[in-house]
Amino acid sequence: xxxxxxxxxxxxxxxxxxxxxxxxxxxxxxxxxxxxxxxxxxxxxxxxxxxxxxxxxxxxxxxxxxxxxxxxxxxxxxxxxxxxxxxxxxxxxxxxxxxxxxxxxxxxxxxxxxxxxxxxxxxxxxxxxxxxxxxxxxxxxxxxxxxxxxxxxxxxxxxxxxxxxxxxxxxxxxxxxxxxxxxxxxxxxxxxxxxxxxxxxxxxxxxxxxxxxxxxxxxxxxxxxxxxxxxxxxxxxxxxxxxxxxxxxxxxxxxxxxxxxxxxxxxxxxxxxxxxxxxxxxxxxxxxxxxxxxxxxxxxxxxxxxxxxxxxxxxxxxxxxxxxxxxxxxxxxxxxxxxxxxxxxxxxxxxxxxxxxxxxxxxxxx
Amino acid sequence: xxxxxxxxxxxxxxxxxxxxxxxxxxxxxxxxxxxxxxxxxxxxxxxxxxxxxxxxxxxxxxxxxxxxxxxxxxxxxxxxxxxxxxxxxxxxxxxxxxxxxxxxxxxxxxxxxxxxxxxxxxxxxxxxxxxxxxxxxxxxxxxxxxxxxxxxxxxxxxxxxxxxxxxxxxxxxxxxxxxxxxxxxxxxxxxxxxxxxxxxxxxxxxxxxxxxxxxxxxxxxxxxxxxxxxxxxxxxxxxxxxxxxxxxxxxxxxxxxxxxxxxxxxxxxxxxxxxxxxxxxxxxxxxxxxxxxxxxxxxxxxx
Numbered sequence: 313x314x315x316x317x318x319x320x321x322x323x324x325x326x327x328x329x330x331x332x333x334x335x336x337x338x339x340x341x342x343x344x345x346x347x348x349x350x351x352x353x354x355x356x357x358x359x360x361x362x363x364x365x366x367x368x369x370x371x372x373x374x375x376x377x378x379x380x381x382x383x384x385x386x387x388x389x390x391x392x393x394x395x396x397x398x399x400x401x402x403x404x405x406x407x408x409x410x411x412x413x414x415x416x417x418x419x420x421x422x423x424x425x426x427x428x429x430x431x432x433x434x435x436x437x438x439x440x441x442x443x444x445x446x447x448x449x450x451x452x453x454x455x456x457x458x459x460x461x462x463x464x465x466x467x468x469x470x471x472x473x474x475x476x477x478x479x480x481x482x483x484x485x486x487x488x489x490x491x492x493x494x495x496x497x498x499x500x501x502x503x504x505x506x507x508x509x510x511x512x513x514x515x516x517x518x519x520x521x522x523x524x525x526x527x528x529x530x531x532x533x534x535x536x537x538x539x540x541x542x543x544x545x546x547x548x549x550x551x552x553x554x555x556x557x558x559x560x561x562x563x564x565x566x567x568x569x570x571x572x573x574x575x576x577x578x579x580x581x582x583x584x585x586x587x588x589x590x591x592x593x594x595x596x597x598x599x600x601x602x603x604x605x606x607x608x609x610x611x612x613x614x615x616x617x618x619x620x621x622x623x624x625x626x627x628x629x630x631x632x633x634x635x636x637x638x639x640x641x642x643x644x645x646x647x648x649x650x651x652x653x654x655x656x657x658x659x660x661x662x663x664x665x666x667x668x669x670x671x672x673x674x675x676x677x678x
Numbered sequence: 679x680x681x682x683x684x685x686x687x688x689x690x691x692x693x694x695x696x697x698x699x700x701x702x703x704x705x706x707x708x709x710x711x712x713x714x715x716x717x718x719x720x721x722x723x724x725x726x727x728x729x730x731x732x733x734x735x736x737x738x739x740x741x742x743x744x745x746x747x748x749x750x751x752x753x754x755x756x757x758x759x760x761x762x763x764x765x766x767x768x769x770x771x772x773x774x775x776x777x778x779x780x781x782x783x784x785x786x787x788x789x790x791x792x793x794x795x796x797x798x799x800x801x802x803x804x805x806x807x808x809x810x811x812x813x814x815x816x817x818x819x820x821x822x823x824x825x826x827x828x829x830x831x832x833x834x835x836x837x838x839x840x841x842x843x844x845x846x847x848x849x850x851x852x853x854x855x856x857x858x859x860x861x862x863x864x865x866x867x868x869x870x871x872x873x874x875x876x877x878x879x880x881x882x883x884x885x886x887x888x889x890x891x892x893x894x895x896x897x898x899x900x901x902x903x904x905x906x907x908x909x910x911x912x913x914x915x916x917x918x919x920x921x922x923x924x925x926x927x928x929x930x931x932x933x934x935x936x937x938x939x940x941x942x943x944x945x946x947x948x949x950x951x952x953x954x955x956x957x958x959x960x961x962x963x964x965x966x967x968x969x970x971x972x973x974x975x976x977x978x979x980x981x
Contacts, residue, residue, distance in 0.1 A: 364874050385880040397871035401893040410889075411879035462879075 314375045314465035314498045315340050316361060322369035323356050330356045332522035333370070343492050343499045347509035348519035348545070355470060357519070358502045362468050363387050375465050390459035391468040394475060396451045398443040404430075404454050405439040408461045429460040432494055433487075449480045456488070460495060467492075469501040473508065485511060506546050510534070518542045535666075540595065540675045543668060549600050549632065552642045553670070556596040558589045565589070567596055567669070570638040578613045578665050585669055588678060597668035597677070600632065603644030605652070606659040613665040624652045633658065724956070731755070731949035738945050754946035755954070763924050764951060767932030770842040772958070774928055775910040778849040782906045785854050787899065790861030791887050795873060805862055812855035820919045823848060827920070842926045845917060849910045856909075857902040864898030865891060900966050908959050929955045 316338040323331040331353040338344045346354040359365040361372060363384035371378050379387050390411075398407050405426055412422045430436045433453045443451055452472060459467055472488070473481045489512055492499055503509055509516045510530040518525045518533065518541070526538040537543035543551045557568045558577075565582045568574040577585055588594065606616045619642075625632040626648060633644045633652045644660055646652050669678045725745075730738060732750045742748065758764050792798075793805045827838040838844045868891065876886045892899065917931040924936060933951040937944045 362874075362878060364877070384874075384878045389878065391875070391878050393871040393875060395869060395871055397869065397875040399872065399875075399890055399894070401896075410876075410881075414880040414885065458875075458879075 315373075316466055316498060316500065317373040318357070318361075318370065319373075320370040321357065321360060321367055321372060323353070323360060323365060324368040329522055331360070334519075334522075334524055336517060336524065336527065338498060338500065340498055341496045343489075343501065343512060343514045344517060345501045345503060345509040345513035345515075346517045346519055347503055347506055348525075350504060352519040353522040354502045354504075354517075354519045358468055358470055358500055361466070361500060362389055362391050388465045389468055390462045390464040390466075391470065392452075392455045392459050392472045394471040396443070396455040396475075398451055398454055398458075400443050403440055403442050404435065404446075404457075407443070407454060408439075408458045411458070411462050425461050425463070426457075429457045432460060432491060433457050448476050449484060452476065452484055453487070456491060460491070463497075465498065467497050467499040467501075469499065471503055472501075473503070473505075481508075488512060507548065510546065516546075518545060520545075537597075537668065537677055539677060540597070540670045540672070543597050543670065543677060547599060549643045551597050551599050551668075552603070552640070554596045554598070554637050554640045554642060555672075556594050556638075556669075558585060558591065558594060558669075560586070560589050567664075567667070569596065573617055573637060575615045575617075575662060575664050578667070581667075581669075585678065588669070588671070591671070593672040595670040595672045597670050598642075598662060598664075599666065600643040600645045602663040602666045603642065604661055604663075605646040605650035606661045610661070611663075611665075614661050614663050616659055616661050618657050618659050620657050621652055621654055624654050633660075724953075727949045727953050730945055731953055733946060735946060754950040758947050758950050758954070763932065763936055766925055767927050767929045768955075770927065770932075771911060771929040771955070774842060774845040774849070775907055775958075777843075777846045778853060778910040779903055779906050781846060782850050782853040782857050783899065783903060785850065786857035786861055786902065787892065788887070789854075789858045790865055791891060793858070794862045794865035796883070805859075808855050808862075809859045812852075812859060816852055816913075816915055819851065820915055823851070823916075824919060839920055840922050840926055842917075842921060842928060844920055845910075845913070845928065848916045848920065849913055852913070853906040853909050857906055860902045860905070861895070861898060864895045868894055904962060904966055907962060911955075911959055 316336075318334050318336040321331060321334045322329070334353075334357055336344075346357060348354050356365060360367050361374075363379065363382060367380055372380060374387055374389070399410065402410065408426045408429060409422045412425065417425075426439070427436065430439060433456060435450065435453050435457060438446060438450060438454070443454070446454065452475075455472070469488070473484055476484060485508060488501075492512075501508075501512060510533075513530055515527060516530055516533050517527050520541050526533060526542045528536075533542055533546045537546065540553070544553065554569050559566050559568055559574075565577040565585060566574045567577060610616070619635040619637070621633045621635050623634040625634070629648070630645045631648050631650065631652050633646055635642055635644070646658075646660070650658075652658055670676070671678055729745060729747055731754050732747045732752070734749065734751050734753060737747070737749060789808070793801050793808070824839070827844065830836060830838055838847070872890060872894070873886050876890050881889060912930060913928075914930045917928045921927055921931065924932070927935065929951075933948055933955065937948045937951065
């Protein structure tokens, strides 16, 4: 059993607070991804779990034991680094067996474990090679192999795919997921790439400025973000944020985006939104896929409007269109054959059933 | 096809224009010219030594062409090597140099590792301090050192003056700072993740040093070793100041003090002795040259 628990964990470098009180419960066998922009404290958090950074305050427990002052080697963890950190003078076999040798594991068992791990990662034929004779992807596999061989309580990954080219990254992403499904070890994975986070994680932890913004399954984060930061960080192209006002007219609630443009609020949300009528600094959040070309039959809460398209970006299976509402740039996703043309008006349809209303002062999704 | 069309249509290039390959040719000619000049300049003394060492006493004294031997003889070498004194000098030098290399590498590898990797209070200042020590010339140091040795003798009764093994204590004051400095640069170029990986793998600091750092930094260590050996082997001032008895002298001082009697210079044997004395560093360089160059360049770009 290897749950990892963080309680009010703080890291201070001189006077700078890098991590400002993080609480997190990671279940046994769970794949957790810490994601956030650079400098948000995700790597520091990971390194504190590893024991490579001392914690300034709070508690970290692995498998129920508080490990605040336990050195890395006694925490029973394995870490995969961004630049692989393979020992250049050892071949793959020696790299993978180094930790076991230090623990004085019997030779036969080392051999059996190294070969088993090499089998999982499909690197058996590379065992005699030196790291410099390997490609980036192979080195990454060896680094993972070194972690698997040790059979630790927790795997820690520190941006392991950032040094790979785009195609290999996608391939290795799948590989990591497969390996986790095979070995089922609790995993904490750090990345700045939200696509990696979404595809790999059981639960994603979005961090910003040393704090956790939200913890949830990839779908939770995508469909019900708690804050404007999460809403904007998860999803590509990013969610549109349009300044708006809530107004009560003739017993119905409407979001007004500009003098000409306003949409009725979906029925299920009126009660929730009514207290915010008249508030300044409200923002409507709507994902690009909820702005599409108009169609003959409207579902409930879908509303047509017309805008002059500024930029058209064909992507193949869809076309991105960009236009401006009340000074905010807005992106929509239309069908390739919808006839979007730059600098021409186009009839679009907004699906308000997926709208988010955000208080721009607190950054909270209402 | 397209190439041919362009070539046919393009105007012929004026011949007076420079081209990269022509520039490169000239650069090469100049470098060969200066390299040859330097090679001649620096090889002249050893060549002169060799010529003189092969001459008999009479031929050296006679007015003949100094760059040519008319009757080559090995008598200088034979006389030298059958003298007990010379063999003693050689033995002293060898033991001193090898011991100094061992002592220096033990100290500076560990010192450099801790200064480069264990960030402790004052480590950066200490690293600079180590380098500053190297900048103080030995001509300034030998008098205070002599005083210290005399003081040790007076207080403890251990005779440190006029003993060849005192050199094993003295030479590291020259070699340790420089070797530590080279090794700090070398260790600093090893990615931080490598020791973190070793730390997570369960290695102690000492295991990280012996199993990861020393093998990875081997070229740098070899470069430092060669430097250290050369400095110890060629050191002249300290043995000249600290040793006087014939049995305690090291090679450079021994040759000069025993083969020059008053105003009689035994040139043939001096040259033969110097040639033989220059051989060990030369042999070491020849074997480790590749490592030495790799070590110097790595230290130059990172660190």
